[in-house]
Amino acid sequence: MSGTPLKQALKGLMAGAALAAFGVGAAGQASAEETFKIGVVTFLSGQAAESFGVPAWDGGRLLIEKLNAGEVPAPYDTVGFGGMKIEAIPIDEAGGATKQVQEFRNLVQREQVDAVVGYVSSGDCLAVAPVADELKALTILYDCGTPRIFEDGQYEYAFRTAAHATMDNVSIARYLQARGVEIDSIAGLNQDYAWGHDSWRDFTASMGQLYPDADVVAELFPAFGAGQYGTEISALMRERADVVHSSNWGGDLQSFILQSMPRGLFQRSQVVFSAGDHVIPALGNNFPEGVILGARGAYGLMSPDTPLNNWWFETYQERYGVIPVQAPYRMAQALLGLKSAIEKAMAANGGARPTTDEIRMAMKGHEWEAPGGLIQMKLGNGHQAIQPTAIGTTAKDSDGNITVVDIERFAAECVNPPAGQNSVDWINAGFPGAQCE
Amino acid sequence: MYDVLTILVDGVVYASWLFIVALGLTLIFGVLRILNIAHGSMYAIGAYAAVTLAPLAPALGLPPVFSLLAMLIAALAVAIVLAPLMERGLLRLFYGRDEVLILLITYAVFLILEDVSKLIWGVNPYYLFEPRNLFGTVEIGDLFYVGYDLMLIALAAVCGLAVWLGLNKTKVGKIVLAVIHNPDVSACMGVNIARIYLLAFFVGVFLAALAGAFTAPLISVQPGISVSVIILSFAVVIIGGLGSIPGAAIGAVVVGIVRAAAVYELPEAEIFIVYLVMAIVLVFRPEGLFQRTQARKI
Amino acid sequence: MHASTRRTYLSGLILAAALLVVGFLLPAWLLFTVTKAIGYGLVALGIITLMRGGLVSFGQGLVYCIGAYAAGLLATRIGVTEAPLLLLVGMVASGLVGLLVGPLIARYRGIFFAMLTVALSMVLYGILVKMNAIGGSDGFTLPEPTFFGWQPDVGTSDLALYVTAVIVACAAATACRLYYDSMAGMMALAVRENELRVEYLGSSVFNVTVRNFAIAAALGGLGGSLNAMALGHIDPLFSFWTTSGEFVFISVLAGHLSVGAVFVSALILELVRSFSNRYFPETWQMIIGIFLIATIIFLPGGVGSLFQRVLKRGPAAGRGESAENEGRAAP
Structure with a gap:
């Protein structure tokens, strides 16, 4: 106040x-x-x-x-x-x-x-x-x-x-590649408004470059603020995609985690949250382990x-x-x-x-x-x-508290388009001019 | 084949909490002729009350089942505090005025309660984990469902049955029906209309808060959860017919299944399919699926 | 010309002239707020037109949004930035939608009419959110409007829009007053009192309702295209139910006694919202809610009834409608 x-x-x-x-x-x-x-x-x-x-x-x-x-x-x-x-x-x-x-x-x-x-x-x-x-x-x-x-x-x-937001999803795709995650199929659950659509578009385009053989098996766009994802979770579980991507944030992300955790989604698929760091303080140790997540920059636990x-x-x-x-x-x-x-x-x-x-x-x-x-x-x-960014994977530390490990840092020029380039075109052209060390 | 089964199960789970909310809404409309926008706030405050009270059970060393009881008590407490305040304190002043004017009053109450709950509980989210672990998981097809979610279907059925029996098989219920049919004549027969109004409003608020309390373990309880509930529960009662209990049930199931089917078959339409169904129903059955047409007044 | 008609024209003209002069004295922020309030007021004027026939639309966001998008698409896709043309297109587009939708929903009354309009506006909202080609949920930005080929510079464009808004508002208010006082307009009052009798007397309730709905839609489109230009950005929230709720609030706050009152009450709402936002950023919604309840309790006849009390049968207000005042209490 x-x-x-x-x-x-x-x-x-x-x-x-x-x-x-x-x-x-x-x-x-x-x-x-x-x-x-x-x-x-x-x-x-x-x-x-x-x-x-x-x-x-x-x-x-x-x-x-x-x-x-x-x-x-x-x-x-x-x-x-x-x-x-x-x-x-x-x-x-x-x-x-x-x-x-x-x-x-x-x-x-x-x-x-x-x-x-x-x-x-x-x-x-x-x-x-x-x-x-x-x-x-x-x-x-x-x-x-x-x-x-x-x-x-x-x-x-x-x-x-x-x-x-292009940076967030390009860096997630680069992280998957850097960690050598094997991927044949990807699925997505994103909010049905510009943010969700843009994030999913950037992610699938980046995956198309780095994992050209991976198929998109499900793309779900529940309404913003839907709060209940029972149906969507069933659909994701059925597809058994290797990677499930979500750019959900806030209450929508928290509810999605709460509802999908007991149903075993995190065991069936590698889940990635492109902007998920901000729900860690809220969910605390109830946040699932082994989730790849970004913070829209090198922030918080990845700073x-x-x-x-x-x-x-x-x-x-x-x-x-x-x-x-x-x-x-x-x-x-x-x-x-x-x-x-x-x-x-x-x-x-x-x-x-x-x-x-x-x-x-x-x-x-x-x-x-x-x-x-x-x-x-x-x-x-x-x-x-x-700006530079970082992506990591959640894990429990020795005290049983949730933390982020396996952090990969990406230089700003590696995950952002160069000046004068349109982001989507840049991704689809295979990231020309990207400088990754 | 799995598709149909999954759509059915998902749709009915979704319908269950929606039905409880809509039941309260339709009951209030049936008796008081008020379409309560603040109903969504009652749902939200019910959820807040549950996340505040339910953790007390394990804290007091009681077995986890008691947290379910605490959630029930939380919903009851919300109704005891808010129903008389809103009905006796505010809405009473506008009886006999335009329906839409009262709609606007409840909109104002919604705005106020939105900030009041923020003042009480802040903006940080609350969670309720324990109750959801009480019923284990169930395997249907090749999918796991949480037992708690399926239990909500039973809760919805119990609520529906209780309200139906209460209205049709008890003396008070019959009086309520008489008031629904004609408040003026009922008053002449010695019915205390004010008390019946308060009773109906109380039960309606209780149902909204109950739905909020029992949905709380599934969601992150935080500002803004009331908005989508309002418009969805409106769609349900409009589809089913305002003031009709079986209508609310059918409306909730229709909304649940249509939405689930859209997720599988037509994901692009999910965001507006519910309103589309509502508009179509209204065009063909303006009074809803379950409303008898009323005589015109000359 | 009938004496009362002449009086209406005259008061419309005087009001417009007075407001134009005032415009040169207002600080810039207030100028914009008034322009936006006029946009809202035009939509609310449409609701008033419906209210006279006993109907309230809780979904005027539908036509407001269509007017805004029609003007916006014309400006961005075809490059027409001429303000009067955009206003006209917004009004005609929404009016046509009103003519199409009107017959479908003219049978409904009370809460059903209100909810059906909500449903339609939410369907439009859902569709627009999906249409990424025109910006999806983020909407899109409009170019600066021009006025008969003249492109005002930065300082004067607010004033130019204000002038346009005032002229449009006074014209719309005058036209509505003339319509309300005409035989066709009076029919609406009769419809509200007793539809069956109107039918028995050989008039068509259906026609009256459709006509009023189309007029309300055209006014909504006018308000939408005006606000699209004033704000410079439009998005699907124009069609969201909370937007429609504000329009209803403005109409109820205004009451249906005076056509000028809608603009005053729209301005009041804007000011209350803006200042509560400035000084109570965490509880401004509560303040608006309390304000809303207080006005309904303490000002049951709306701002228009205040006008009447102050002006005692003033020029533009309340002629031939004193009977309406007593009629209000009836459900």
């Missing part, structure tokens, strides 16, 4: 009083009273709240607090964004793209935010990106999956600081051993009592990207508060270190990030 507006106002007052009393302020940088106002849009209600929205906002809130206190390890140890305190306005993403366009306009035009960071749903990203350009409002799309945003369109003020990541993992775990999964990681890499771009722009203009256009130009083609690895804005004319 973010607290009532009254509480927030009080907090603001108190922070202001503290600043005034102690004369705190990073000297030599943009003045300390200055704030950088961002709108943070993510799911606070509905199906995506539990798995993405709330952990992302938890992570965002925590990171903003630490940034404002200057407690983040180098190179992010300056206060706020280049000395400006960060002030965040959370907005609920639930309610569809129509509502989001309206709330986006309200954030920019009424609340006068300096940037908007948000959007989990691909539909919302697609809807908001053109409005960002229209209003000339700096917009960081921090999560959504679809490659369409910068492949079908071109935007100047919208940036996506995380790789799109790299770097000082920045170790700080982030521990700080999050200490505050919230659970491990950070993909959503907080993606929020953190968006905020850190924004921070480094702002500071880059300030370095270029002599330390003055940068304009939106200065930040935008700094962000274009930018590179920065995030907990999940190096983020590079290489696609979509410098507006779409690529």
Whole structure:
């Protein structure tokens, strides 16, 4: 809970009083009273709240607090964004793209935010990106999956600081090959909306390249939020496919696991979840063993051993009592990207508060270190990030706790299309230009 | 051949919980003439109550069967708290107004309960593992089914039978039928209409919460589970005929089997086949499969 | 021209002129909110038209969505970006659907009518989600509209759309008022009171219902194409039942006494939603729910009844409908 507006106002007052009393302020940088106002849009209600929205906002809130206190390890140890305190306005993403366009306009035009960071749903990203350009409002799309945003369109003020969903499924296929899994048949259960269809398309296309002899024996698309998969599980069990792929997330994924586990699906087939890491904290030791899963990046249990990541993992775990999964990681890499771009722009203009256009130009083609690895804005004319990723297999450790083992890391250029290439064409052409070590 | 058997079993398992929800919905509509959108919220809150209460049984050292009892108590508790609050506290104010206006009121209640349950239980998912292990697994064809899922079919049958017997074989039930037929005349005969309304609404909410409580072990209980239930249970009662108990049963089985068949034979259509069936039924039998046509008022 | 007709025209014109002037004073965010509210209000105006005949459609998302997609496909596939043309196409497409669907569902009443419309809108939703060629569940983006060949720059395009919306809204409201006050429009009230008597008197309930349904559909399509242009993005959620629920809410909040009230209540809903979202991001749905119940309890005649109370038989509101007010209590 973010607290009532009254509480927030009080907090603001108190922070202001503290600043005034102690004369705190990073000297030599943009003045300390200055704030950088961002709108943070993510799911606070509905199906995506539990798995993405709330952990992302938890992570965002925590990171903003630490940034404002200057407690983040180098190179992010300056206060706020280049000395400006960060002030965040959370907005609920639930309610569809129509509502989001309206709330986006309200954030920019009424609340006068300096940037908007948000959007989990691909539909919302697609809807908001053109409005960002229209209003000339700096917009960081921090999560959504679809490659369409910068492949079908071109935007100047919208940036996506995380790789799109093609990476998730290409890397799963590469993992299967790297581990030498023998596959003659594949089946899929994906949610019946763009995310599910795109994921399945990318996965089958990648498998077509790496396993040209494998047959697709079942492709199921239960409705989003269906909750009951008895029939689908029967169909999957009957086919006895070598690999069962699912890009389900959140409640749909949890319900699918709960219902298929006692029926023996995980014994009959090798199950792969392209975005399944975020249900591990929820299901805990009831999560099945031997499942291959991705996290949409090198996140959580598959995150790299770097000082920045170790700080982030521990700080999050200490505050919230659970491990950070993909959503907080993606929020953190968006905020850190924004921070480094702002500071880059300030370095270029002599330390003055940068304009939106200065930040935008700094962000274009930018590179920065995030907990999940190096983020590079290489696609979509410098507006779409690529990043390294990791895939692993679940297992029980010696204490009987579920963990991820056999982790394979993939370089960003190995599992993301090169600049100017359409993802599907890239896969179907046999991944030309992919650099895998 | 296996196909038909699997479709039947899967369809009927799916139909079982849907029937319990729809039974409550149709009962409330039959007696109070209210189509309750908040019915889905009652289902969700029933599930939440179950995941809160059921773990108490093993915690108190009771055998696991008691968690089933705890789930029953949870559903009862939801009905005891919410039914009088909603019927006496709110809906009563709108009796005699337009049906669609009351529909809108229940929509408002749905919005409110969605956030209230979030305030109480947060957004993190809850699970209930133990009850599902109670009945083992059953092998049908070359597939394994969880005994608990099949038990739900029995539960649905018991609920249906109990409501039917309660309505047709008890004195209170006959009074309820009289109120359904004509509330004004019943009132003149000395029936306490308010009490009958509350009773029917109570039973309806209890059934929704019961379905939620007993579905809880199958699903991840978290915000948003009410939405798909609402529209599905509406489709069931519309197909079967609003206010008809056998109609709800047939409607649930039709929806369950059509959906299961679609998964096997026509996966592209799964997302809208239920609404399509509903629209077709309405076009040919506007009052549903099991509703007698009513005399027009002059 | 009849005196009351002239008065209706005049009040429509005055209102349009006043709103156009106001448009130049509004801050940008409010300008957009009003435009969107007008889109919603147009759909709700259609529901009001049906409500006068005793019917409520809980599935107006169907025609709203068809209008939006018709305009959107025309703009993206054929490249027509002319706003008036897109509005016309949206309206005609939905109107035609209304004429097709109307006869099928005109026999139904009450909750059955409401649920049948829901079923149809959900079938459309399901189909659109499946159609990956036009974006599936993610929908697609529309190009910026042009106005008679003129492509407004960024700052003025909101204003241009607002002006278009105001003109369309005032024209639609005036036309509806004229229709409601006409003999054909009055029939709807008679149908609501007693269908059988209307039939005995030699009129066709079926025709009245189909006509009203087609008008409601055309208005829905108009609102859909307007909002498609204003939002710049459309998706299948336009046809989802919760969207339709909002339209019904707006119509009930407005009441059927005044054609202007729908736009006011649409704006009220937008503002309540937006501000509760801003200040109570975690409980905004609850606030909307409470607001909804409160308005139904404390404002049973809708916003329109407030108009009447304030204006005391004002120009556009309430003529010849005072009897309707008492008639409301009857089921």
